[in-house]
Amino acid sequence: MRLSRFHLPLLKETPGDAQIASHRLMLRGGMIRQQAAGIYAWLPLGHRILKKIEQIVREEQNRAGAVEMLMPTIQPATLWHESGRYDAYGPEMLRITDRHDREMLYGPTNEEMITAIIRSGIKSYKALPQMLYHIQWKFRDEVRPRFGVMRGREFLMKDTYSFDVDAAGARKSYLKMFAAYLRTFGRMGLKAIPMRADTGPIGGDLSHEFIVLAETGESEVFVHKDLMDMSLPPADLDFDGDLEPLFEQWTSKYAATDEMHTPEEFEAIPEGERMNARGIEVGHIFYFGTKYSEPMNAYVEGPDGKSFIEMGSYGVGVSRLMGALIEAYHDEEGCKWPMAVAPFHVGLVNIKAGDADCDAASERLYAALEAQGVEVLYDETGDRAGEKFARMDLIGLPYILTIGPRGLKDGQVEVKSRATGEKENIPLDSVADVIAARVKDALAIS
Numbered sequence: 001m002r003l004s005r006f007h008l009p010l011l012k013e014t015p016g017d018a019q020i021a022s023h024r025l026m027l028r029g030g031m032i033r034q035q036a037a038g039i040y041a042w043l044p045l046g047h048r049i050l051k052k053i054e055q056i057v058r059e060e061q062n063r064a065g066a067v068e069m070l071m072p073t074i075q076p077a078t079l080w081h082e083s084g085r086y087d088a089y090g091p092e093m094l095r096i097t098d099r100h101d102r103e104m105l106y107g108p109t110n111e112e113m114i115t116a117i118i119r120s121g122i123k124s125y126k127a128l129p130q131m132l133y134h135i136q137w138k139f140r141d142e143v144r145p146r147f148g149v150m151r152g153r154e155f156l157m158k159d160t161y162s163f164d165v166d167a168a169g170a171r172k173s174y175l176k177m178f179a180a181y182l183r184t185f186g187r188m189g190l191k192a193i194p195m196r197a198d199t200g201p202i203g204g205d206l207s208h209e210f211i212v213l214a215e216t217g218e219s220e221v222f223v224h225k226d227l228m229d230m231s232l233p234p235a236d237l238d239f240d241g242d243l244e245p246l247f248e249q250w251t252s253k254y255a256a257t258d259e260m261h262t263p264e265e266f267e268a269i270p271e272g273e274r275m276n277a278r279g280i281e282v283g284h285i286f287y288f289g290t291k292y293s294e295p296m297n298a299y300v301e302g303p304d305g306k307s308f309i310e311m312g313s314y315g316v317g318v319s320r321l322m323g324a325l326i327e328a329y330h331d332e333e334g335c336k337w338p339m340a341v342a343p344f345h346v347g348l349v350n351i352k353a354g355d356a357d358c359d360a361a362s363e364r365l366y367a368a369l370e371a372q373g374v375e376v377l378y379d380e381t382g383d384r385a386g387e388k389f390a391r392m393d394l395i396g397l398p399y400i401l402t403i404g405p406r407g408l409k410d411g412q413v414e415v416k417s418r419a420t421g422e423k424e425n426i427p428l429d430s431v432a433d434v435i436a437a438r439v440k441d442a443l444a445i446s
Helices: 021-028 044-063 077-083 111-121 167-187 225-229 244-251 263-267 318-328 356-371 385-395 405-409 428-445
Strands: 032-036 039-042 074-076 094-097 103-106 130-139 154-164 192-196 206-213 219-224 255-257 274-289 299-302 305-308 310-317 346-350 376-379 399-403 412-417 423-427
Touching: 021 032, 021 318, 039 044, 044 130, 044 154, 044 167, 044 318, 074 077, 077 103, 077 111, 111 130, 111 154, 111 310, 130 167, 154 167, 154 318, 167 192, 167 206, 167 244, 167 274, 167 310, 192 219, 192 244, 192 274, 206 219, 206 255, 206 318, 219 225, 274 318, 310 318, 346 356, 346 385, 356 376, 356 399, 356 405, 356 428, 376 385, 385 399, 399 405, 399 428, 405 412, 412 428, 423 428
Parallel strands: 192 255, 346 376, 346 399
Antiparallel strands: 032 039, 074 103, 094 103, 130 154, 154 310, 192 206, 206 274, 219 255, 219 274, 274 310, 299 305, 399 412, 412 423
16 A cells, blocks of 8 residues: 555644543554544554454454354344333433334344344244354443543453353353454453453343553452463364363362452462552453343244253453553553464565665566565655654554665665564665565464
């Protein structure tokens, strides 16, 4: 992509209400623009990152055996009256009325709707288990939206719902999602610790939040340090196998949010092995049995008669993850995107646009990189060199390749790693192959 054709409106000054790094950098880096309190337009750069995050989430859900669908953003209130949550949910639910005076709502979550869909389509226990998911925009009317996409009113969520004949089957579904979440966040370069958590308005008696430790986190968390060194589930994990050992491995050590914290239990851990920190919630999973299927009469017929379907729900904050990633990967100059979610793999800078030799070498390298599947943002503008470098640092592409008259005399291209700041010179004739190999290796690891 040529920068001259790409909409990238940067801000020199940080808006006064941007209190945390992710909010500041998303605004300054031309990723989002606020349209109303807690509601943002996703500009081209931000949209590319959002889609990368969404695709990793999708791939790991598919790997775990969940099947994608799509439910509407607007829901009839009648379903929520059936479950008993319409009045109980609170003012965060945006309640609306259509032209026929029917009560509707902008969905904050989808337990009721998916339960209604399943009860109309499944009658026999032989059709279970099933796991369905969608990735859809949600709305919760936060009383005080802040921190950009971290606490907005409109946000993109992945919701999975599991349906099983009995509690034993429901636990297997829960463990599949537990493992899938570990892999999902790990592929993005995030260490997300599963912590026992309050079930909140979703309900149920088994729940874990996946928390990324960060100074700007909204929650206080309490963690055994051993969990920071745990290895992630492998790519070839058998999701239909026994996942209990994996679950035990991750949950046998103390990890709790402030709502579920037990001081006596935590303080029994040796002082050097425990840590108290702030964290950002990026995922939440629940098992709630028949909380929705029973009041909504969602059941299956089996050998022993009618039984209500056992359910669980599993959410990932897709848009929130973008903020969490910036909080984990940034410096004073800007973002440092991991390769798996970077909007472009490489920034190519022609520092003397208009010079025949620089233009020709840059065009050849641009074409060679794209031919090998490398996503390139090519800065061929006439801006000053300092402005070009500052822009590339701000948006945080993994590699920055610079072509200029001095390097060309020696047949060299300067290559900078945004993650480390290290620079090296690579021959122009081989730089495309070298960088393409590095990109492919980084993506293979993720």
